Amino acid sequence: MIGEIIIFKKIPQIAGFLLLFGLIVILVLNINDTPKTENRTESDKASNFKLSTLDGYEIELNEFKGKGIMINFWASWCGPCKREMPLIQKVYNEYKEQDFEILAVNVGESKEAINNFLNDNPLLNFPILLEDESISNEYKVYYLPTTYFINADGDIVEHYVGELNEDQLHRFIESILP
Template identity: 45%
Template sequence: MSKEKKPVNFFIKSLVTAILMLGLGYTIYTSLIIKKEAVTIDQSNLAPDFTLQDLKGNEVKLSDYRGKGVILNFWATYCPPCEKEMPYLNNVYQEYEDKGIEILAVNAQEPRIIVSPFVLEKKLSFSILLDRTGEAIDQYKVNNLPVTYLINEDGEITQTISGELTEMKVRSYVESIIPN
């Protein structure tokens, strides 16, 4: 009877080990490979242009902001790090708006009925854009939220930041894209 248990135990241990190895491999793949895909836009190229609607239904085109430094932030209301960084972005926007800085926060495919109350509750004063079809998300290869692109006055992406921003980080990043 003990001889029968050994092959079964060996099989179960081997199966568990294989499952754990697959899980570890998948975790490494998603954390290294997929995150790199989110930032594969050639940083020397112009930022891909898009036209999206703001919360009032106005069309907003990224290329209309040439001549300004733009913080382009992809976010969603269901994303805790996104929610945490919104007040930081708002504080920096209010301080740097007169210096030629714009913040365009592109919501990741949520309906206006969900986004509007969130924006009102947080008292956000920068532009909130609705990417209902995923057009901009696809153009920027966004896989994880939040993702932030720094765009200089010439419309070029100068830096890509994946993950949550602190207020100190936002302040240091915005200094690098203030127009001359």
């Protein structure tokens, strides 16, 4: 009888645990089902924008017409963003002499947070741009990192959500080089 009472008292705890576990499983399955890459079948033109670097220099996307462009939306608090930055630098060094440019658009952080990140990663030498979230809204950035690959004609060729590996970076960059 006492054993039955103890079991009945634990039923709400067990039910709560099972409910929480089920919600976590559903969340994980939905995240993994999210498409990571979107290969464009019809040409979508990249929207022009003008953003500032940390030192106040303005960069306009249209300045790079005729080049392959990779736009990476990131934040310093984003683990996958931080992990892929050294790899992005590596491929930038490999392709920068081939009519190719990388623009790293920081989403919604202060200059101080970005500078702290750059102090910890002093070898990054591609343009880091500041934005007020209007550009990330225009480009439909819902998760970080999100990366767009734009060809020399200004067409969005690839759109990738998530951390990129080296093979993916090479494949996507090769697809946009003039």
